[in-house]
Amino acid sequence: MLQLLTQIGVNGVMMGLVYITMALGFTLIFGIMRIVNFAHGEFYMLGAVALMFFYAHFGLDYFVAVFLAAACVAVFGMLVERVLLRQFVGRELNGMIMTLAIAITIKAAVAIVLGPQEVSIPRPVTGVITLGGILVPNDRLLVGGVAVVVLSGFYLFLRFAPAGLAMRAVAQDWEAAALQGIRPQRVYLWSFGIGCMLAGLAGALMAPIYTIGPYIGTVPMLKAFIVVILGGLGSLPGAVVGGLLLGLVEAGFATFINTTVATMISFGLVVAILLVRPAGLMGNAR
Amino acid sequence: MTFIRIENLGVRYGPIPAVTDLNIEMAKGSVVCMLGANGAGKSTTLRTFAGLTKPFAGRIVLDGEDVTGLPPDEMVRRGVSLSPEGRRLFADMTVAENLKLGAYLGSGRQGWKSGMERVFSYFPRLGERLHQRAGSMSGGEQQMCAIGRAMMSNPRVLLLDEPSLGLAPIMIAEVARIVRHINADGITVFIVEQNARLALKLSDYGYLLETGRLVREGPASKLLTDEHVQAAYLGGLASETPAD
Numbered sequence: 233m234l235q236l237l238t239q240i241g242v243n244g245v246m247m248g249l250v251y252i253t254m255a256l257g258f259t260l261i262f263g264i265m266r267i268v269n270f271a272h273g274e275f276y277m278l279g280a281v282a283l284m285f286f287y288a289h290f291g292l293d294y295f296v297a298v299f300l301a302a303a304c305v306a307v308f309g310m311l312v313e314r315v316l317l318r319q320f321v322g323r324e325l326n327g328m329i330m331t332l333a334i335a336i337t338i339k340a341a342v343a344i345v346l347g348p349q350e351v352s353i354p355r356p357v358t359g360v361i362t363l364g365g366i367l368v369p370n371d372r373l374l375v376g377g378v379a380v381v382v383l384s385g386f387y388l389f390l391r392f393a394p395a396g397l398a399m400r401a402v403a404q405d406w407e408a409a410a411l412q413g414i415r416p417q418r419v420y421l422w423s424f425g426i427g428c429m430l431a432g433l434a435g436a437l438m439a440p441i442y443t444i445g446p447y448i449g450t451v452p453m454l455k456a457f458i459v460v461i462l463g464g465l466g467s468l469p470g471a472v473v474g475g476l477l478l479g480l481v482e483a484g485f486a487t488f489i490n491t492t493v494a495t496m497i498s499f500g501l502v503v504a505i506l507l508v509r510p511a512g513l514m515g516n517a518r
Numbered sequence: 519m520t521f522i523r524i525e526n527l528g529v530r531y532g533p534i535p536a537v538t539d540l541n542i543e544m545a546k547g548s549v550v551c552m553l554g555a556n557g558a559g560k561s562t563t564l565r566t567f568a569g570l571t572k573p574f575a576g577r578i579v580l581d582g583e584d585v586t587g588l589p590p591d592e593m594v595r596r597g598v599s600l601s602p603e604g605r606r607l608f609a610d611m612t613v614a615e616n617l618k619l620g621a622y623l624g625s626g627r628q629g630w631k632s633g634m635e636r637v638f639s640y641f642p643r644l645g646e647r648l649h650q651r652a653g654s655m656s657g658g659e660q661q662m663c664a665i666g667r668a669m670m671s672n673p674r675v676l677l678l679d680e681p682s683l684g685l686a687p688i689m690i691a692e693v694a695r696i697v698r699h700i701n702a703d704g705i706t707v708f709i710v711e712q713n714a715r716l717a718l719k720l721s722d723y724g725y726l727l728e729t730g731r732l733v734r735e736g737p738a739s740k741l742l743t744d745e746h747v748q749a750a751y752l753g754g755l756a757s758e759t760p761a762d
Contacts, residue, residue, distance in 0.1 A: 394622065397615060401619050404608045404610060408608065409619070410569075410589075410591070411599075412619045415589070
């Protein structure tokens with residue numbers, strides 16, 4: 233029994249790390265720009281598509297391909313912010329509709345260019361390692377490892393880098409931040425780029441495990457949404473807690489019952505937490 | 519000589535005029551105050567000076583340069599620093615992080631170090647609070663931190679919006695002492711206050727604003743004895759503040 237629980241814990245944390253990567257970008261963008269990025273799933277999808285080209289078609293090294301894919305999505309995200317989203321900062325409803333339109337457009341554009349079918353690419357690593365009876369697929373371990381490194385780097389950046397400090401300042405009070413000489417517009421650009429990069433990274437990491445197609449962003453987007461609602465919209469620690477919670481709950485119910493029930497329960501959890509703590513587990517009531 | 523000249527300044531929020539035809543002059547190294555009731559346009563004037571609000575008419579000239587309508591970061595670069603109304607500290611961050619942000623445009627580590635030394639010379643007690651969450655401090659300590667943050671950018675002009683608001687009398691006296699100390703270091707101070715007695719005691723020159731227009735101006739000592747000012751803002755001669 234203990235071994236089973238440990239196995240569930242490992243599965244849950246592995247999945248949770250991907251959810252966190254996805255949700256952190258989403259909640260970062262909301263926290264700083266007050267924009268609910270409904271196109272977040274599409275940036276995930278673009279990361280997967282970019283990885284397909286760099287890794288499967290051009291035959292680049294997997295790590296180089298993941299890095300390039302995430303960087304491409306970041307640049308594309310910054311372009312979208314500059315051209316389409318800049319004027320919607322702080323206007324939540326209009327911004328939401330704009331990102332919805334962006335999501336549908338990206339999805340359709342990819343479907344037109346690549347076709348609607350889903351394709352698979354070879355896995356960079358295969359096999360399973362066994363640690364004291366706990367089975368961990370190597371590809372999941374790789375994903376988890378990269379996620380841990382990137383998320384730690386992101387934490388250190390926010391905690392100690394002047395640019396990270398500026399981001400937190402703008403998130404708390406953009407006018408007071410502007411009075412210190414920070415340009416909020418520049419912070420919006422970089423925050424959106426970093427948020428999209430994290431989504432693209434999650435997509436690129438998961439691409440060899442799942443399939444790649446124009447519509448694969450929907451489910452991760454929904455999961456990111458659950459995570460940030462659980463943790464509190466705009467709260468970065470909340471995204472970490474929510475991601476791990478969702479991963480563990482899903483792994484538990486998927487093991488003992490099945491994945492359909494696990495999905496249902498995860499939404500039930502959202503309803504329950506919203507009823508008890510409307511701002512989420514770590515959110516500030518506004 | 520005139521260091522700062524505000525000429526015919528007009529600011530509107532949508533169609534509503536907040537400040538109309540405002541003219542202000544400040545000599546280098548002086549302390550100038552602006553008095554007025556809530557909503558008279560005092561904060562608007564400071565916000566416009568600091569670049570947060572764009573004026574609709576008029577000019578702002580700083581040391582011979584027209585700086586009208588420049589964004590806040592350009593004003594900070596030119597040595598104008600605002601400690602805003604309500605302090606607006608980054609409450610979830612530590613005191614050290616707040617101060618670090620004040621030196622955001624300073625030249626990296628060096629600018630931060632010298633800024634810290636300068637701030638500690640005014641507020642030695644902030645040194646003991648460096649790793650405390652800014653929002654968890656007392657009102658007086660938060661005000662020290664807010665003025666300290668504004669001083670981190672090594673300004674030539676310090677704009678103070680209601681520094682005494684909500685503070686205990688002993689802390690108001692402390693703010694007064696610090697304003698004098700900062701001014702003694704050659705920094706021009708423009709102070710907006712509802713506490714007229716405090717502001718006039720600190721200032722060389724004062725302006726009186728009512729519903730967005732200047733109604734009186736003069737040397738602070740003259741304004742202290744002005745009938746209109748006494749009746750409207752000093753509540754007669756009886757009340758004394760511990761500013762002195």
